[in-house]
Amino acid sequence: MTRLEFWQGNIACAEGALAAGCRFFGGYPITPSTEVAEHMARRLPKIGGVFVQMEDELASIASVIGASWTGTRSMTATSGPGFSLMMENIGYAIMTETPCVIVNVQRGGPSTGQPTRASQGDMMQCRFGSHGDSSIIAVSPASVQEMYELTAKAFNLADRYRVPTFVMADEIIAHMRERIEVPDTVEIVERRQLEKGALPFAAGEDGVPGFPTFGQGHGVHVTGLTHDERGYPSSTDPGVHDRLVRRLVGKVEEARHEMADYEVTNPDAEVVFVSYGSPARSVKQTVRDMDDERVGSLRLRVVWPFPDFALHEFKNARVFLVPELNLGQIAREAARHTAVPVVPIPELGGELHTPAQLAEIAEGYL
Amino acid sequence: MKDFREWLREDRMPHIYCTGCGNGTVINCTLNAVNQMGWEPENTVFISGIGCSSRAPGYIITDSLHTTHGRAIPFATGVKLCRPDLHVVVFTGDGDLAAIGGNHFIHACRRNIDLTVVCMNNYIYGMTGGQGSPCTPLGAISTTTPYGCDEAPFDLASLATAAGANYVSRWTSYHVKELTRAVKAGLETPGLSFIEAMVQCPTGYGRRNKLRDARLMVQWMRDHSVLMKKWKQMEAEGRPLPEDKFPVGEFVRRHRPAMGVPEE
Ligand SMILES: Cc1ncc(C[n+]2csc(CCOP(=O)(O)OP(=O)(O)O)c2C)c(N)n1
Numbered sequence A: 001m002t003r004l005e006f007w008q009g010n011i012a013c014a015e016g017a018l019a020a021g022c023r024f025f026g027g028y029p030i031t032p033s034t035e036v037a038e039h040m041a042r043r044l045p046k047i048g049g050v051f052v053q054m055e056d057e058l059a060s061i062a063s064v065i066g067a068s069w070t071g072t073r074s075m076t077a078t079s080g081p082g083f084s085l086m087m088e089n090i091g092y093a094i095m096t097e098t099p100c101v102i103v104n105v106q107r108g109g110p111s112t113g114q115p116t117r118a119s120q121g122d123m124m125q126c127r128f129g130s131h132g133d134s135s136i137i138a139v140s141p142a143s144v145q146e147m148y149e150l151t152a153k154a155f156n157l158a159d160r161y162r163v164p165t166f167v168m169a170d171e172i173i174a175h176m177r178e179r180i181e182v183p184d185t186v187e188i189v190e191r192r193q194l195e196k197g198a199l200p201f202a203a204g205e206d207g208v209p210g211f212p213t214f215g216q217g218h219g220v221h222v223t224g225l226t227h228d229e230r231g232y233p234s235s236t237d238p239g240v241h242d243r244l245v246r247r248l249v250g251k252v253e254e255a256r257h258e259m260a261d262y263e264v265t266n267p268d269a270e271v272v273f274v275s276y277g278s279p280a281r282s283v284k285q286t287v288r289d290m291d292d293e294r295v296g297s298l299r300l301r302v303v304w305p306f307p308d309f310a311l312h313e314f315k316n317a318r319v320f321l322v323p324e325l326n327l328g329q330i331a332r333e334a335a336r337h338t339a340v341p342v343v344p345i346p347e348l349g350g351e352l353h354t355p356a357q358l359a360e361i362a363e364g365y366l
Numbered sequence B: 001m002k003d004f005r006e007w008l009r010e011d012r013m014p015h016i017y018c019t020g021c022g023n024g025t026v027i028n029c030t031l032n033a034v035n036q037m038g039w040e041p042e043n044t045v046f047i048s049g050i051g052c053s054s055r056a057p058g059y060i061i062t063d064s065l066h067t068t069h070g071r072a073i074p075f076a077t078g079v080k081l082c083r084p085d086l087h088v089v090v091f092t093g094d095g096d097l098a099a100i101g102g103n104h105f106i107h108a109c110r111r112n113i114d115l116t117v118v119c120m121n122n123y124i125y126g127m128t129g130g131q132g133s134p135c136t137p138l139g140a141i142s143t144t145t146p147y148g149c150d151e152a153p154f155d156l157a158s159l160a161t162a163a164g165a166n167y168v169s170r171w172t173s174y175h176v177k178e179l180t181r182a183v184k185a186g187l188e189t190p191g192l193s194f195i196e197a198m199v200q201c202p203t204g205y206g207r208r209n210k211l212r213d214a215r216l217m218v219q220w221m222r223d224h225s226v227l228m229k230k231w232k233q234m235e236a237e238g239r240p241l242p243e244d245k246f247p248v249g250e251f252v253r254r255h256r257p258a259m260g261v262p263e264e
């Protein structure tokens, strides 16, 4: 069963989180993400959850990570400037394998930039923003419906792989109002618990250790220092560091097939749009308007880890066109994985590409 | 537990602390107080930032978070708000708490969240090799104040008091019994409890400041601390307060509204 609502993207995001069992939100107001925090402030106390407005974004993400160690599904929401402040503790969450969800409603940067305008300028920052080698998961919603669904899904991915998971939205999706079908329940994949007596940071074949929830007698020491399988600091042994970092990266990258989530239109196409987030809406209209089997589309719902194999589904592709609200961040990633030319179609300033503009570019390659 | 030493994680010994370091004294006093509370390790969590002082939780058998520099308190806030029934103790240093983490410190005092924060104030950055901290005394030599510190230091206990903490006291590693009692009083008081423990860092501070070894440093703290009662009396009588001395004892014990307190 579903019920129909007419919601703003940010509200759908908050409701998706609540449906997924999120019971802790720590945040700091910032446009264009603030409605997520405001909605959580209204809703969480009524359902036995905790909302806390922290003193800044460093504290917000810290509180979220702390909350997660009690076994609570936890999240924060922010935008560019706040996202930059979170980077060090995001690295801590990666190193300590703490599941958490971070919503970034992207706005124009660098710096304070364009607080009220859309952007996708943080796609590389979410992937590489914290220091050291690492991997994370990022989803990118293209509708209010997906703000709900992908936020809920982000909690499952975070818990399954014990890695910070990003909802990389943008101002357009976050502030638009759209019809949404709200399901009665969403799928919940629980965090796998550590077996009593097992080493807390020893992983099985999938590279993901069981989770030793605080307060259950595991007596686990959690540190951002390089640590061994007991969780004990071991920061000068090259082998320990090498094994740990390769496992942290491998558990995400090697699972990219099982977590792949994308949409293919016209798989035999020669000219293929690759998009995610709000530009995917323009692409959808363009492909429909052009009504030509030689023009196709790959739309990513999970952007990181990047599904390189999805590009290879287009056997006849002669060019990949990548419209983004940045100067070509995911275009650069796509180019790494294919010998077919990849052409970025950047749009800065907060306006979407128009279908007419995209059609004209596509025509040029037919 | 019968003895506070049972809280120590023995398979992590030997520890990293230098000979004569004051941090061990504070860890012992704190564990002694925790043990006297009758708490169980399953229900107790230690959380810290980065620094020599912040290595303490790694030597304790409970669940623990050794977090990022300055951020122990907001991590602890997340734990405590989700599980008010857990006892959460924060270990921190003067740099961790008052420099990089200063904002979190005053906001935690304002919120009066039910944590006990034990700061090992060695008035120096020990871990990174003896740089000046916000608590380095005027004139003191550090690697970043080679001509003498020309910035006035923070008075951490007064800062916590002004910011709203429910319980605040300061002692030194010389005052072992008083320090243990103060930590216990902090653990008993709902809301934020702040215990400033002045400690010696012979490696980063003492040897550059004519206090060659731990013994001289502890003697210095004994001779330069003044009991709160006497300090207040001097204040009341309008006598000049000695600039090279500091008060020790209880700064405040009160019942401002608090957060994260377990329901009875
Ligand atoms: C963000 C960040 N900046 C700097 C450092 C380097 N650093 C490690 S410990 C420390 C100072 C610790 O001083 P304090 O908190 O007084 O602890 P102590 O070692 O004296 O006990 C610094 C600056 C760091 N780890 N992280």
Ligand code: SF4
Residues within 6 Å of the ligand: B016, B017, B018, B020, B021, B022, B023, B052, B053, B122, B126, B127, B200, B201, B202, B203, B204
């Ligand atoms: S450097 Fe100072 S604080 Fe650090 S272990 Fe040595 S004596 Fe203790």
Ligand SMILES: [Mg+2]
Residues within 6 Å of the ligand: B051, B093, B094, B095, B120, B121, B122, B123, B124, B125, B126, B133
């Ligand atoms: Mg120090």
